[in-house]
Every structure is written in C-alpha cells, then in structure tokens.
Amino acid sequence: MTRFLLRRFLLAIFTLFALSVLIFxxxxxxxxxxxxxxxxxxxxxxxxxxxNKELGTDRPIPVQYANWLGDAARGDLGxxxxxxxxxxxxxxxxxxxxxxxALLAFVMVVPTSIFGGVVAALRRGKPSDKIITIxxxxxAVIPEFVWAVVFIVVFGVRLKWLPVSARAPDGAxxxxxxxxxxxxxxxxxMVLFGYIARITRAGVVEALDADYTRTARxxxxxxxxxxxxxxxxxxxxxxIAVTATQIGYLLGGLVAVESAFGYNGFGLxxxxxxxxxDFPLTQACVMFIGVVYVITTLLADxxxxxxxxxxxxxxxx
Amino acid sequence: xxxxxxxxxxxxAPASDGRMRAEQEAKSRRNERIRFLLKKPSFIIGSIxxxxxxxxxxxxxxxxxxxxxxQDPINKLxxxxxxxxxxxxxxxxxxxxxxxxxxxxxxxxxxAATIISAVLGTxxxxxxGYYKGKVxxxxxxxxxxxxxxxxxxxxxxxxxxxxxxSMWVVILIIALVFTPIVARTARASVLGEAELDxxxxxxxxxxxxxxxxFKEVLPNVLPSLLVEFTVRLGYAIFAIATLSFLGTGxxxxxxxxxxxxxxxxxxxxxxxxxxxxxxALAIAxxxxxxxxxxxxxxxxxxx
Numbered sequence: 090m091t092r093f094l095l096r097r098f099l100l101a102i103f104t105l106f107a108l109s110v111l112i113f114x115x116x117x118x119x120x121x122x123x124x125x126x127x128x129x130x131x132x133x134x135x136x137x138x139x140x141n142k143e144l145g146t147d148r149p150i151p152v153q154y155a156n157w158l159g160d161a162a163r164g165d166l167g168x169x170x171x172x173x174x175x176x177x178x179x180x181x182x183x184x185x186x187x188x189x190x191a192l193l194a195f196v197m198v199v200p201t202s203i204f205g206g207v208v209a210a211l212r213r214g215k216p217s218d219k220i221i222t223i224x225x226x227x228x229a230v231i232p233e234f235v236w237a238v239v240f241i242v243v244f245g246v247r248l249k250w251l252p253v254s255a256r257a258p259d260g261a262x263x264x265x266x267x268x269x270x271x272x273x274x275x276x277x278x279m280v281l282f283g284y285i286a287r288i289t290r291a292g293v294v295e296a297l298d299a300d301y302t303r304t305a306r307x308x309x310x311x312x313x314x315x316x317x318x319x320x321x322x323x324x325x326x327x328x329i330a331v332t333a334t335q336i337g338y339l340l341g342g343l344v345a346v347e348s349a350f351g352y353n354g355f356g357l358x359x360x361x362x363x364x365x366x367d368f369p370l371t372q373a374c375v376m377f378i379g380v381v382y383v384i385t386t387l388l389a390d391x392x393x394x395x396x397x398x399x400x401x402x403x404x405x406x
Numbered sequence: 407x408x409x410x411x412x413x414x415x416x417x418x419a420p421a422s423d424g425r426m427r428a429e430q431e432a433k434s435r436r437n438e439r440i441r442f443l444l445k446k447p448s449f450i451i452g453s454i455x456x457x458x459x460x461x462x463x464x465x466x467x468x469x470x471x472x473x474x475x476x477q478d479p480i481n482k483l484x485x486x487x488x489x490x491x492x493x494x495x496x497x498x499x500x501x502x503x504x505x506x507x508x509x510x511x512x513x514x515x516x517x518a519a520t521i522i523s524a525v526l527g528t529x530x531x532x533x534x535g536y537y538k539g540k541v542x543x544x545x546x547x548x549x550x551x552x553x554x555x556x557x558x559x560x561x562x563x564x565x566x567x568x569x570x571x572s573m574w575v576v577i578l579i580i581a582l583v584f585t586p587i588v589a590r591t592a593r594a595s596v597l598g599e600a601e602l603d604x605x606x607x608x609x610x611x612x613x614x615x616x617x618x619x620f621k622e623v624l625p626n627v628l629p630s631l632l633v634e635f636t637v638r639l640g641y642a643i644f645a646i647a648t649l650s651f652l653g654t655g656x657x658x659x660x661x662x663x664x665x666x667x668x669x670x671x672x673x674x675x676x677x678x679x680x681x682x683x684x685x686a687l688a689i690a691x692x693x694x695x696x697x698x699x700x701x702x703x704x705x706x707x708x709x
Contacts, residue, residue: 100547100550103547104547104550104551104554105554107547107548107550107551108551108554108555111551112563115563115564115566115567116563116566116567119564119567119568120567120568126567223448223698223701226697226701227693227694227697227698230640230641230643230644230693230694230696230697231644231689231690231693231694232644232647232648232651232689232693233648234647234648234651234664234667234686235647235667235686235687235689235690235693238667238671238674238682238683238686239683239686239687239690241671241674242674242679242682242683245674246674246675246676246679253674253675337554337555337556338556340556340559341555341556341557341558341559342556344558344559344562344648344652345558345648345651345652348651348652349651349671359559359562360562360652360654362566363562363563363565363566363654364566364653364654366566368566368567371562371563371566372563375555375559375560375562375563378555378556378559379554379555382554382555383554
C-alpha cells in the first residue's frame with residue numbers, strides 16, 4: 090500500500106509541475122511580448138522595454154520559468170500589476186470572503202444530494218428515480234449564471250424573498266450575510282447536486298445487487314438493517330471521492346457566480362486579473378485552483394484506499 | 407442440404423457467409439437500438455429541442471419574425487407586448503428575434519470545438535490504448551493536467567494572453583482543453599477491445615496498424631465515443647455561454663445569448679426582466695436538450 094500511495098503522491102507532484110509549465114507557457118510564451126500585451130499595441134517602445142525589464146520578461150524563457158518557480162516555492166507570487174499589492178495578500182483577502190460562499194454551497198449540497206441519490210437508488214426505475222436522476226443531471230448542465238438569472242428573477246424580483254446582491258452591508262450580522270449568500274450558493278448547488286447524486290445512486294445500486302446484500306437479506310435482517318449496515322456503508326465510499334474532487338470545480342464555478350452576484354471573492358479576482366491582463370495574479374489564481382484540486386483528489390484516493398478493505402487488499406497484494 | 411452449404415455454393419466462398427451474417431447481426435442490433443431510442447421520451451424531446459436550435463443557427467434570419475438589428479429607442483426595455491413576444495432590449499431591438507438569431511454563435515462554436523476535439527481525441531486515444539507503454543503514459547498524464555483545472559478557468563487563462571477574440575480562438579481553446587479528455591474515454595474503450603480475438607486475427611492476417619485501429623477497432627468503440635461526443639457538446643455549450651457572459655468570449659456584432667444576459671442583467675432590479683431572462687432560458691433549453699439526447703444515447707448503447 091505504501092508503494093501505491095507513494096506512486097499516487099509522485100503523480101500528484103508531477104501533475105502540479107506540468108500544470109505550472111502549462112500556466113507559464115500560457116502567460117509568458119503565448120502573448121509574445123508580455124509588456125506590449127499589457128501596455129497595448131500603441132505603447133511607446135521604450136516604455137515596453139522598461140516594463141519588460143521590470144517584469145523580468147526580457148530574459149530567456151527557461152530562466153524566467155526557473156525564477157518564477159523559485160519565488161513561488163518561497164511563497165513569493167509577485168506583485169499584482171493592477172492592484173499594486175502582493176499577489177499573496179490579494180488572493181488571501183479574496184479567499185477570506187469566498188470560503189463563506191463555498192462552504193455554504195457545500196453544506197447545502199452534500200447531504201441533500203447524497204439523500205437524493207440514495208432515494209433514487211432505492212426506488213430504481215420508478216418515476217421518483219427518473220425525476221431525481223434526469224432532473225438533477227439536467228440542472229447540472231445549465232451554467233451557473235443562468236441559474237443566477239432565474240433565481241434573481243424568481244426570488245429577488247418577483248417574490249422579493251431574498252436580496253439579489255451577494256454583498257451584505259458592512260458590519261452586517263451572520264444571519265444577514267447568510268441571507269445574501271443563499272442565492273449564489275444555490276447556483277453552485279444546482280450544478281453540483283447532479284454529479285454527487287448520480288455517483289451515490291450508482292454506488293447504492295451496485296451494493297443492492299451485490300451478493301453480500303442478498304446474504305444479509307437471506308440471514309433475515311430487516312430491510313432497514315440491510316440498508317444501513319451493508320448497503321450504505323459500502324456504497325458511500327465512491328461518493329466521498331467524487332465529492333472531494335468537486336471542491337476544485339467549486340473554485341471554478343465561483344467565477345461565474347461571483348460575477349453574477351457582484352461578490353468580491355476569489356472568482357471575481359481571477360476574472361478581473363484576466364480582463365486587466367494582470368498575469369502574475371492570473372497565474373497564481375489558476376495554480377491555486379490546480380493545487381486545491383490535486384490535493385483534494387489525492388486525499389480522496391487515500392481515504393478511498395483506507396476505507397475500502399477490498400482495495401486495501403488488492404493494493405497490498 | 408442446409409442453407410449454409412447452399413449459400414457457400416452460391417457465393418463460391420464460405421468465408422463471405424460469416425461476414426454477411428456478422429453484418430446482418432450488426433444491422434439488426436443497430437435497428438434495435440434505433441427502435442429503442444424512438445420509444446424514449448427523453449430522446450424525442452432532446453432531439454426536438456436540439457434540432458430547433460440547430461435550425462435557428464443555420465436559418466435564424468429566415469425564422470425570426472423581425473430584423474434583430476433594427477433599433478427603436480422609444481420603445482426600449484419593454485416587457486412582452488404586441489408584436490414583441492419577448493419584449494425589447496436596451497436599444498429597442500426585438501428580443502425574440504435576437505434569441506432566435508443568437509443560437510448561431512453558441513451552436514456553431516460548440517459543434518466545431520466538439521468535433522475537432524472528438525476527432526483528435528479519438529486518434530490519440532486509439533493510439534494510446536493500442537500501443538500502451540510510453541505513448542499511453544504521456545497522453546494520459548497530459549489529460550491529468552488538463553483535468554486538474556476546470557475548463558472555464560483554463561479557457562480564461564488562455565484568453566488572457568491571446569488578443570484576438572475571433573470565433574476560432576474560442577473554438578480552438580475549447581477543442582484543446584477537451585481533446586485529452588476525449589482521448590481518455592477512447593483509450594478506456596480501446597483497452598478492452600485490444601484483447602479481443604478479432605484484433606489478434608487481424609494481426610495474424612498481417613493487417614497494417616492503421617487498418618486495425620480505424621477499420622476494425624473504431625467501429626466497435628463508436629457507440630461509447632458518440633455518447634462522449636454528446637457529453638462534451640454539453641460541456642462546450644456550458645463553457646462557451648459562460649465565457650461570453652463573463653465578457654471574455656467571442657465579441658460578436660451578431661446577437662449572442664451570454665452577451666445578452668450580461669448586457670441586460672443590470673436592468674433586472676425593477677426595470678426589465680425579459681431581455682435577460684429569455685436569452686438565459688434559451689441557454690437552459692439548449693443545455694437540457696443536449697443532455698436529454700446524451701442520456702438516451704448512453705442508455706441505448708450501454709444496455
């Protein structure tokens with residue numbers, strides 16, 4: 090098992106390394122002349138030269154990459170070009186507001202989608218299964234900003250139940266903040282629900298058909314005992330893995346949701362950096378999302394391995 | 407005298423009988439799948455929605471009741487009334503006609519991007535699954551990297567450093583991001599096939615590798631690739647709509663749903679709902695249509 094985990098760990102390191110090369114390529118090689126890209130086509134040639142010198146983008150590409158990676162490893166992600174602030178502190182502040190939105194979405198989606206998936210599996214083939222399965226997957230393919238429009242129109246404009254801006258007034262208490270975050274979080278929930286529900290349903294269906302479930306039934310266990318002790322325990326391991334991988338998605342989904350509701354968080358920061366050609370900030374944001382994804386999938390794989398005795402055995406053998 | 411001998415005598419070669427029977431079997435399996443699909447409500451509804459938007463994409467101007475570009479500033483931002491079924495936008499243009507014509511950009515960009523990634527991804531996946539070893543390792547690790555960041559974020563990263571905002575840039579970005587993911591699916595289905603007898607038989611007949619891959623293996627993995635195609639098409643629509651909503655997609659002179667939503671959402675607070683809501687609902691209907699198709703196809707092929 091140690092060997093498996095070690096291989097998995099090395100793979101994660103490699104993925105991050107390759108991602109850093111990809112990001113570097115996109116921000117330093119693709120634009121051609123970086124300073125010209127920032128200042129525009131009509132900028133003064135001297136100014137372009139000066140900025141390239143300041144940014145270090147006049148040096149050979151491999152040297153630039155080595156410098157960038159070295160600085161990043163020491164925690165120095167450079168200066169933001171549009172905010173005149175260090176990239177690290179800018180991202181820190183943005184995450185300080187985004188985690189509330191992300192956490193709320195997660196708290197809303199995980200129990201409901203697992204419950205939905207279990208219900209669908211237990212009523213396999215019946216209309217309620219079809220409604221949950223097709224309904225939730227159809228919801229998942231609709232972009233977050235479209236949900237945002239629908240929710241704003243229905244709950245904000247027509248019913249006037251909830252505020253249409255995610256920004257609570259300064260110094261608002263927790264409940265007011267929460268009220269402002271419900272609609273944005275709901276948009277993320279709509280997209281995430283289908284994936285988690287589907288994988289839960291698949292896991293439960295497989296467990297229901299398994300020999301050990303038949304044995305448990307033949308042993309005379311009550312339906313409730315069979316479901317709780319045998320089916321769910323086996324079925325929910327893949328769900329953990331999928332749920333973990335959705336955290337990385339969640340960060341991507343924040344871009345559209347925060348933009349739709351005007352919430353000053355990580356997603357909006359990434360968008361502003363792209364529009365403002367603030368490449369130190371863009372590359373740091375994208376790298377951050379990659380790091381989160383790779384770490385959460387790594388953790389999910391480890392948990393999955395530790396929880397599932399069959400995989401544990403297979404890996405050991 | 408049995409019919410097998412009879413056939414063999416008529417055709418002069420016993421080998422062709424086996425092939426004919428295999429072809430017939432494949433044909434009847436195909437017919438059975440088509441019958442199954444035609445009985446599925448999700449397939450029917452999904453097809454109707456998708457074909458409707460496809461028709462709008464190609465013949466939008468002919469279908470739209472009014473000129474989508476004609477401005478009428480006096481009657482701007484009206485909710486639906488009279489001849490304006492979906493109301494008018496911030497310049498007094500007919501929202502209904504703009505939604506109809508707006509299908510073009512998203513449908514064509516999504517189709518083009520998905521087709522490119524499907525072709526490239528299939529070739530890469532076939533090669534990876536057949537040769538295994540180093541080639542396979544390289545392609546799959548590349549897929550890992552592309553999948554470690556959400557599509558929309560990768561697209562944002564690349565758009566930030568490309569100045570041109572032409573349709574082709576968005577098409578190529580989405581195609582680039584999807585190719586390794588399609589390759590992964592193609593590879594997975596080829597891995598199972600490569601062990602089968604017909605591949606060994608073809609190898610023994612000293613068929614060339616391209617022939618084995620594209621004439622023997624490809625037809626057998628086509629169903630799962632078709633399902634993957636519809637999955638990717640759905641994600642492409644998702645990504646393209648989001649990019650144009652964020653203002654980083656194609657900057658079109660022609661109407662575009664995502665842009666329409668972005669332009670008019672400021673009016674949601676009391677001024678006007680229709681100019682934002684209807685393009686948003688158009689995106690939702692297209693996404694659902696493609697998803698229903700995908701759902702029906704995967705059920706038909708993976709039974």
